Amino acid sequence: MHKTVIIGGGIAGLATAFNLQEGGSTSYTLVESAPRWGGKITSAHEGGFTVEGGPDSFITQKVAALNLCKRLGLEDQLVGSNSGKSASTYIYSGGRLHSMPEGMMLMAPTMILPFLRTRLISWPGKLRCGMEIFIPRSHSEEDESLASFVRRRLGDELLNKIAGPLMGGIHAADPERLSLRSTFPMFLEMEKKHGSLMRGMMKRPKPSTTPGVKRPSMFMTLRGGLEQLSEAIIARLDPQSLRAGCGARSVSLEEGRYIVSLSDGSSIVADDVVFATPSYVTADLIEPLDSTLAKQLRAIRYVSTATVSLGFRRSEVEHPLQGAGFIVPRGEGRRITACSWSSVKFNHRAPEDCVLMRVFIGGAFAEDLAEQDEVALVQLAREEIQTILGITATPLLAQAYRWPKANPQYDLGHAARIAAIEQNLAAHPGLHLAGAAYRGSGIPDCIQSGIAAAQTITTRHAQAEGARQSETPPVCIES
Ligand SMILES: Cc1cc2nc3c(=O)[nH]c(=O)nc-3n(C[C@H](O)[C@H](O)[C@H](O)COP(=O)(O)OP(=O)(O)OC[C@H]3O[C@@H](n4cnc5c(N)ncnc54)[C@H](O)[C@@H]3O)c2cc1C
The missing domain is CATH 3.50.50.60 (FAD/NAD(P)-binding domain)
Structure with missing residues (x-):
């Protein structure tokens, strides 16, 4: 056989x-x-918290994971992200958290007013970004890095404060080395087709809807953690x-x-x-x-990362936590790359009166930090969360996961x-x-x-x- x-x-x-x-x-x-x-899929349950060590959700635009869950009879276990009320991501810059301007599609602003109002980007930076519409399309067939593309079309400030930490962060990568074609090809296609990202965004078709059929959330997870899969x-x-x-x-x-x-x-x-x-x-x-x-x-190549999940009583956290979490641009001098507010993003992640957050460490620029032992990782995460969010309480739960040479670099x-x-x-x-x-x-x-x-x-x-x-x-x- x-x-x-x-x-x-x-x-x-x-x-x-x-x-x-x-x-x-x-x-x-x-x-x-x-x-x-x-x-890399590993979920743990402790004191009413559901902790993800590796991935915490999957995107539904690519249907393979959602379909597999359905084939396995897990449909009633699927949990969508709380995108409606808490879709915003924050960016740490100049010692404070700024809300991502409404209408940002990863790297490109699609709404003018919120972008003009944000204090995250300087006026010269906004002006440079607005020039995008006049910048001719590139005819080069050479592979281009995320950094080169964003710098060319939208300018350095948008690269350093938004696109680099957000899009590079997804791959724990250095934007100067990350191939745009192999990671976010839609932006190249948009440039090719429309000559400008902003023009392309404005012309993009509205997602089709079938009457009576609810579109799945952009991100989904499973009620008991992804390990259920x-x-x-x-x-x-x-x-x-x-x-x-x-x-x-x-x-x-x-x-x-x-x-x-x-x-x-x-x-x-x-x-x-x-x-x-x-x-x-x-x-x-x-x-x-x-x-x-x-x-x-x-x-x-692969790089090392680590995650630290911290659970607190809600009353011990002053910040309203109205969002998915925050990213930290490299130039801000901090030791973490991002923090997701897990229990805000998804239901069933923390007891009623508690919050769960997950801190990301390491990646292309700080592999050495991710390679420390679990005790040092928890300590580092707590110090950074204290500085950024002002949380001084001892966490009810602190769980570190080390991921040596875990993230392939495209x-x-x-x-x-x-x-x-x-x-x-x-x-x-x-x-x-x-x-x-x-x-x-x-x-x-x-x-x-x-x-x-x-x-x-x-x-x-x-x-x-x-x-x-x-x-x-x-x-x-x-x-
Ligand atoms: C911290 C973190 C967060 C992430 N978050 C997300 C997310 O939210 N959403 C998302 O979609 N993706 C996310 N990812 C990416 C995603 O989780 C991984 O890319 C994916 O799980 C990898 O699956 P895999 O089967 O290719 O590899 P792995 O999960 O690495 O599986 C490979 C397996 O091979 C085994 N193995 C190794 N050597 C041998 C051997 N000699 N013989 C037999 N077995 C061997 C290993 O033990 C391992 O179990 C994240 C990744 C990390 C590290």
């Missing part, structure tokens, strides 16, 4: 296994080096196909089939192998099969790097890549990469089966 080994039990590996099993055409084993499933997948998978606490050590090729050697000394013979591991792990596993491919995989040239990797991979039929390093690092992208890997394997299997049957001589029935 056609056999697949999936290496890595994060959301990409789990999605691959689930889709293979639903396809019903192949037997598989999912191996995970850690004792638990879910990879990985738990629901595991509950559906065949327990005989699951090996947690048992990592892959090496992959070799013998007589046209792959041998996956595991950390417990056993090995599995497979026709297909899906690497749903960070690309630097995949590089080590693939090295004996193709050192060029391994080198290309190692060229995808550096300039990323698309070309991935194309080259895929070209070399094609020389190894049966090997597949899934996960955050390649074509999107958000949860929906990772799920989609697992769906794609499962589909390729199912097709390969069907083709192999078809070829086998056509080679079988017809059975001659003697009368």
Whole structure:
């Protein structure tokens, strides 16, 4: 029987296994080096708080995560972000929090008055931003960094105070190195089509609505935390196909089939192998099969981050917390990059009279801060929250999560790097890549990469089966 080994039990590996099993055409084993499933998805419950260590939600515009939740019967567990009453994000600048001007679409202002009124951007900065409409489109086909694009179209101040910390922050990246094409291609398309972002924003079609059908919130999570998603997948998978606490050590090729050697000394013979591991792990596993491919995989950089969740009594926090949280531009001399007000963003995150917030540390500019131990991380988060929000109380809950080399960097040239990797991979039929390093690092992208890997394997299997049957001589029935 056609056999697949999936290496890595994060959301990409789990999605691959689930889709293979639903396809019903192949037997598989999912191996995970850690004792638990879910990879970066990890939720904890303490004293009435629901704490997310890694991702806290997924975007619904890309439908893979929402659809998977529905397929798993989690529809009644879905919780949308409280976007209506608390969509605003704040920006820390000059020692205080400024509300993001209403109408900002990530980097581009779409409403004039709120943008003119904000004290976050200086008058020269506003004027420079307004010039955007007259700046000719670029005809260059070269990959451009987020920083170069924003500086060219909207000016330095908008880059440093809004676009850099907000959009670079999503990827924990340095905007000077982040490929716009591989992360926010819609802005390039807008420039190409309309010659200006502001013109493009004004002309963009209103999202279509079907009467009686409510559009899902832009961000969604699960009532009991995102780990409900990985738990629901595991509950559906065949327990005989699951090996947690048992990592892959090496992959070799013998007589046209792959041998996956595991950390417990056993090995599995497979026709297909899906690497749903960070690309630097995949590089080590693939090295004996193709050192060029391994080198290309190692060229995808990762940076370290950390999160610290702090729970307080509501009465101990003076700030109204009317928003999703705040971001901290690099030049402000602080040691955190952002803070999200988790219990304002989503219901079911804190007891009634409490608030939960989550502080982000590290990323491209401060990896060393993220690599400290948990006690130091909590201390740092508390000090920064005291300075920025004035909270002096001892938290009811303080939980740090370290994420060493966890965030893949979509550096300039990323698309070309991935194309080259895929070209070399094609020389190894049966090997597949899934996960955050390649074509999107958000949860929906990772799920989609697992769906794609499962589909390729199912097709390969069907083709192999078809070829086998056509080679079988017809059975001659003697009368
Ligand atoms: C702090 C943080 C916050 C984030 N927030 C969001 C968010 O809000 N929304 C969003 O959409 N995305 C978010 N992301 C991104 C998203 O969570 C990740 O990109 C995604 O979960 C990665 O899934 P994955 O399956 O590719 O990799 P992982 O989750 O990293 O899974 C890989 C698995 O492979 C295992 N493994 C490693 N080596 C081996 C081996 N040799 N053998 C077997 N197994 C091995 C690992 O133990 C791990 O379980 C966030 C990421 C971080 C770090």
